[in-house]
Amino acid sequence: MARRNDHSRDEIREMALKAAETIILEKGKDGLSARKIAQEIGYTVGTLYLIFKNLDDLILHVNGRTLERLYEKLSSEQQSSSDSKTALLQLAKTYINFAENESNRWKVVFEHRAQTDNTTPEWYQERVGKMFTAVETHLSRLAPHKSPSEIKDAARALWGGVHGICMLALTDNLDITGVESADTLTQSLINNYLAGFTAG
Amino acid sequence: MARRNDHSRDEIREMALKAAETIILEKGKDGLSARKIAQEIGYTVGTLYLIFKNLDDLILHVNGRTLERLYEKLSSEQQSSSDSKTALLQLAKTYINFAENESNRWKVVFEHRAQTDNTTPEWYQERVGKMFTAVETHLSRLAPHKSPSEIKDAARALWGGVHGICMLALTDNLDITGVESADTLTQSLINNYLAGFTAG
DNA sequence: ACCTGAACACCGTTCAAGT
DNA sequence: ACCTGAACACCGTTCAAGT
Numbered sequence: 001m002a003r004r005n006d007h008s009r010d011e012i013r014e015m016a017l018k019a020a021e022t023i024i025l026e027k028g029k030d031g032l033s034a035r036k037i038a039q040e041i042g043y044t045v046g047t048l049y050l051i052f053k054n055l056d057d058l059i060l061h062v063n064g065r066t067l068e069r070l071y072e073k074l075s076s077e078q079q080s081s082s083d084s085k086t087a088l089l090q091l092a093k094t095y096i097n098f099a100e101n102e103s104n105r106w107k108v109v110f111e112h113r114a115q116t117d118n119t120t121p122e123w124y125q126e127r128v129g130k131m132f133t134a135v136e137t138h139l140s141r142l143a144p145h146k147s148p149s150e151i152k153d154a155a156r157a158l159w160g161g162v163h164g165i166c167m168l169a170l171t172d173n174l175d176i177t178g179v180e181s182a183d184t185l186t187q188s189l190i191n192n193y194l195a196g197f198t199a200g
Numbered sequence: 201m202a203r204r205n206d207h208s209r210d211e212i213r214e215m216a217l218k219a220a221e222t223i224i225l226e227k228g229k230d231g232l233s234a235r236k237i238a239q240e241i242g243y244t245v246g247t248l249y250l251i252f253k254n255l256d257d258l259i260l261h262v263n264g265r266t267l268e269r270l271y272e273k274l275s276s277e278q279q280s281s282s283d284s285k286t287a288l289l290q291l292a293k294t295y296i297n298f299a300e301n302e303s304n305r306w307k308v309v310f311e312h313r314a315q316t317d318n319t320t321p322e323w324y325q326e327r328v329g330k331m332f333t334a335v336e337t338h339l340s341r342l343a344p345h346k347s348p349s350e351i352k353d354a355a356r357a358l359w360g361g362v363h364g365i366c367m368l369a370l371t372d373n374l375d376i377t378g379v380e381s382a383d384t385l386t387q388s389l390i391n392n393y394l395a396g397f398t399a400g
Numbered sequence: 401a402c403c404t405g406a407a408c409a410c411c412g413t414t415c416a417a418g419t
Numbered sequence: 420a421c422c423t424g425a426a427c428a429c430c431g432t433t434c435a436a437g438t
Contacts, residue, residue: 002401002404003403003437004404005403043404044405046405046432046433046434047402047404049433050402110367113372156365156375156376156385157361157385157386160364160365160374160385160389161357161364161389163368164362164368165364172313173328174356174360175325175332184353185353185357191400192357192394193393195392196391197392202424203418204423205420233412244422246413247423249412250422254412254413255413403436403437404436404437405437407432407434407435408431409432410430411428411429412429413426413427414425414426415424415426419420
């Protein structure tokens with residue numbers, strides 16, 4: 001063995017990330033290990049360390065892809081919305097559906113973020129930031145008299161709120177039943193928040 | 201060795217939970233292991249398994265104690281509040297301060313919840329439920345015309361929102377700076393939400 | 401240059417055996 | 420009855436050695 005050259009570095013990289021995503025999908029983060037990924041793609045553990053700094057780095061890239069997929073979902077649904085309020089409600093619906101459908105992958109984004117306190121690369125921060133841009137756009141349409149920093153804060157308050165309901169629902173900490181209720185709660189949050197925000 | 205009887209079962213149990221809390225405080229969940237707990241309390245790993253079902257069970261009890269401490273903090277601050285709106289804002293402040301001060305322990309509550317999907321014991325659910333009761337009480341005072349189920353939903357929407365901002369701030373996912381901002385955002389969330397909720 | 405295989409220092413969990 | 424010690428089946432990570 002050694003010197004096989006069956007796959008390019010980029011191919012191995014892609015295979016590894018795909019394998020990791022599949023394992024997380026099926027077994028959650030606890031089911032993931034470098035050895036399992038390696039076995040899945042037909043290489044040795046050592047090979048993974050030629051491509052990724054370590055397992056945390058690999059998971060960081062998995063999470064980057066998850067955020068990318070969410071962003072695609074969010075941006076594909078926001079063109080034909082009549083008004084900005086409806087658009088925001090629709091964004092929240094999409095957000096929650098994504099989190100529910102990709103539940104295991106979605107949880108990893110935040111579990112992993114919580115544990116490793118190394119500085120996050122800029123490409124990652126950018127993807128998180130993109131998720132707020134659409135919200136800010138709609139909010140500034142609904143409240144044109146607000147300053148940019150007020151809009152920025154509002155987007156973070158409101159979307160942090162949507163996220164919180166979503167995560168608590170996903171982890172069964174809200175004493176509610178499933179997605180349908182999570183959806184009801186976010187709609188209530190957004191409607192009431194907007195009532196206060198646009199009036200104030 | 202064997203048959204030492206230096207400590208009662210309950211004493212060992214308490215020592216183990218305390219040791220686990222200290223390790224989590226200092227190194228986070230990743231720094232925790234059964235072997236380290238055992239070493240810290242001067243017993244063998246095997247002993248831990250005579251008292252706890254497994255490490256997940258031990259962590260569950262650590263989390264139960266964390267929730268209990270939060271509840272004490274929350275209930276100690278809510279006596280003299282003039283009106284219910286101020287009381288809710290104060291509750292959120294206390295909540296965020298607790299999460300920030302006990303950051304490592306607080307994260308474990310939700311990381312662990314996210315990974316193990318075994319049914320949670322009722323004593324745990326009760327502690328989570330207690331956290332919502334105070335919120336419900338204040339909300340029903342502010343909006344006496346709402347039905348109990350509307351109040352319940354509102355409490356979950358609003359507090360899920362507070363929680364979301366709190367967690368995103370703690371994990372650096374909000375592009376804001378620290379606790380102060382998390383506090384500003386929750387105050388904004390609560391104020392605007394209440395404006396809509398009490399008017400509707 | 402590319403990849404392996406074996407090593408190192410860890411894990412969680414179990415359970416026969418010691419007192 | 421209470422606790423140990425050693426075992427089992429796993430980990431992440433590194434790196435000399437093979438082709």
